[in-house]
Structures are given as C-alpha cells and as structure tokens.
Amino acid sequence: MNTLVSHQHNRNMLAALPLPGRIGKPSVDDIYPRIFDAILEQRIAPASRFTEESLGDVFGVSRSIIRRVLARLSHQQVVILRPNHRPQVAAPDLEQTRQILHARRLAEQTLVRLACKAPQPQDLRHLRDLVEQEQRCLDRGERGPAIRLSGEFHLQLAAMAGNAPLAQFLGSLVPLTSLALARHEVKSRRHCAWQEHLAIVDAVEGRNVNEALRLMDEHLDHLEQKLLLTAGTGSSK
Structure with missing residues (x-):
C-alpha cells in the first residue's frame, strides 16, 4: 500500500513545512523546494507512490501546480512518471x-x-x-x-x-x-x-x-x- 499515508499524517506534514510569508497564491518555485525537502527528509518515502490530488491536499495547492512540480522533479530523475501509473520517488541503487x-x-x-x-x-x-x-x-x-x-x-x-x-x-x-x-x-x-x-x-x-x-x-x-x-x-x- 504505497500511498502518502493517512490524512492526519498529511496535516502533520503540511504543518512541518511552513510556506514563507508572501502575497498571492504559492507558485511552482514556492512548492518545488517544499516537496523536494519532504522527499529528502523521507516524509515522502523512497519508492513510495502518491497522487497529484494527495500532494495538492498536503501542500494546499492546485493539481496544475503539483503537476508542474512533478514534471520538474521528473526531469531531474527524482520522481518517476509513467503513463497510467502513480508518480514514484526514485531509489538509486x-x-x-x-x-x-x-x-x-x-x-x-x-x-x-x-x-x-x-x-x-x-x-x-x-x-x-x-x-x-x-x-x-x-x-x-x-x-x-x-x-x-x-x-x-x-x-x-x-x-x-x-x-x-x-x-x-x-x-x-x-x-x-x-x-x-x-x-x-x-x-x-x-x-x-x-x-x-x-x-x-x-x-x-x-x-x-x-x-x-x-x-x-x-x-x-x-x-x-x-x-x-x-x-x-x-x-x-
């Protein structure tokens, strides 16, 4: 069962990642380091699978923002994106x-x-x-x-x-x-x-x-x- 785990964990995870105060909605550049930090701190575990919706709920942003962040992380090979599969954190051997x-x-x-x-x-x-x-x-x-x-x-x-x-x-x-x-x-x-x-x-x-x-x-x-x-x-x- 490789998901982003429970709703309570999601709320805790969001609380642990405060967004610096700024006017307006969070951008891709705001959310990218927060998601990457969560991966590096293994709050999003290696080889775990998740959804755009679950990440959007955790970080309080739209799927379109999450999709662009995941595309950036995929380009860097940190996240694996495949058609008809959930995104997955890479695990280099x-x-x-x-x-x-x-x-x-x-x-x-x-x-x-x-x-x-x-x-x-x-x-x-x-x-x-x-x-x-x-x-x-x-x-x-x-x-x-x-x-x-x-x-x-x-x-x-x-x-x-x-x-x-x-x-x-x-x-x-x-x-x-x-x-x-x-x-x-x-x-x-x-x-x-x-x-x-x-x-x-x-x-x-x-x-x-x-x-x-x-x-x-x-x-x-x-x-x-x-x-x-x-x-x-x-x-x-």
Missing part, C-alpha cells in the same frame, strides 16, 4: 550512485576551472548566501533543506562557468546525488560540506584554479566515501 558520482567528478573538474576565469561579484555573493543558508539549516537540524541547498551550491557554481550544456548535464546529476545522500548518509549534526563549499568559493574568488580543483576533488572524495561506503554497508546486510 549502489551502482547507479557510483556512476552518478563518477560523471559528476568529470563535469565539475571542468566547471570549477571555467568558473575561476572571471568570477562576478554577484555570483560569488549568491554562492556565499547559499553556504550561509546551508549552515543555518544544519544548525537547526533541518537535514533535507541542507542537502538541497548543498546541491544548489554546485548548480550555481556550474552556472558561473558559462557552459550551458555542461551545467545542464550537472543539473541532471546533482538532484540524484541529493536523493542518494538523503537515503544513505549517516544522520549526524557533524557535517563538513558547508566549510568545504566556503573554501571553494574563496579559491574561485581568488582565481586560484589549482586550489579550486584540489578542493573540489577533495570535496567529491568525501561525498563518495560517505555515499558509497554507507550504501555498500546497507546493501550487504
């Missing part, structure tokens, strides 16, 4: 995760090199703002939003590189990495991602290509260790 991380490393080595060429002040401010948001979420114990913001950091860095096809390619890999992190990473308040992100920003701002490459490679090493070792241990039980 160990080999898929390994391949995703390998592809990310190849892409991000080039992207960080390009980002160092002519970093713009507004782009660097955006990166630092994402790092600050990530740190605040971790301090509050908000693991799902922290994972999502960590991914957004990498996507913003990719956008700075000025190579749209390569950035788009990375955009297909980062959400899946976030999903794997949510499933397999040990749940702990100790988390070094934001410090590593901040060091990468400093290197990019200084146009220190070699240092930025070294830091990114080290960061991806840590990510790979957390994911593959934890996932591998879980799969062997």
Whole structure:
C-alpha cells in the first residue's frame, strides 16, 4: 500500500513545512523546494507512490501546480512518471550512485576551472548566501533543506562557468546525488560540506584554479566515501 499515508499524517506534514510569508497564491518555485525537502527528509518515502490530488491536499495547492512540480522533479530523475501509473520517488541503487558520482567528478573538474576565469561579484555573493543558508539549516537540524541547498551550491557554481550544456548535464546529476545522500548518509549534526563549499568559493574568488580543483576533488572524495561506503554497508546486510 504505497500511498502518502493517512490524512492526519498529511496535516502533520503540511504543518512541518511552513510556506514563507508572501502575497498571492504559492507558485511552482514556492512548492518545488517544499516537496523536494519532504522527499529528502523521507516524509515522502523512497519508492513510495502518491497522487497529484494527495500532494495538492498536503501542500494546499492546485493539481496544475503539483503537476508542474512533478514534471520538474521528473526531469531531474527524482520522481518517476509513467503513463497510467502513480508518480514514484526514485531509489538509486549502489551502482547507479557510483556512476552518478563518477560523471559528476568529470563535469565539475571542468566547471570549477571555467568558473575561476572571471568570477562576478554577484555570483560569488549568491554562492556565499547559499553556504550561509546551508549552515543555518544544519544548525537547526533541518537535514533535507541542507542537502538541497548543498546541491544548489554546485548548480550555481556550474552556472558561473558559462557552459550551458555542461551545467545542464550537472543539473541532471546533482538532484540524484541529493536523493542518494538523503537515503544513505549517516544522520549526524557533524557535517563538513558547508566549510568545504566556503573554501571553494574563496579559491574561485581568488582565481586560484589549482586550489579550486584540489578542493573540489577533495570535496567529491568525501561525498563518495560517505555515499558509497554507507550504501555498500546497507546493501550487504
């Protein structure tokens, strides 16, 4: 019975995901991070099936908004959409995760090199703002939003590189990495991602290509260790 569970759970889930105050009806951009956060925090469980109506009830928006959010998540391969089937949260296995991380490393080595060429002040401010948001979420114990913001950091860095096809390619890999992190990473308040992100920003701002490459490679090493070792241990039980 793979549904979004009970009506009471739906109300609790909605209460746990407050919408920032704004005038007017919620948009796709408002609802997307809330649904993605719910997936990352496994309030919408891996491999669970649900309906547009159930999500619309939970988040208090129309089916058309939900449909567009699901289409975005489907494009990112976080949600699987098939004709005549309910939407389903993806569940990358160990080999898929390994391949995703390998592809990310190849892409991000080039992207960080390009980002160092002519970093713009507004782009660097955006990166630092994402790092600050990530740190605040971790301090509050908000693991799902922290994972999502960590991914957004990498996507913003990719956008700075000025190579749209390569950035788009990375955009297909980062959400899946976030999903794997949510499933397999040990749940702990100790988390070094934001410090590593901040060091990468400093290197990019200084146009220190070699240092930025070294830091990114080290960061991806840590990510790979957390994911593959934890996932591998879980799969062997």
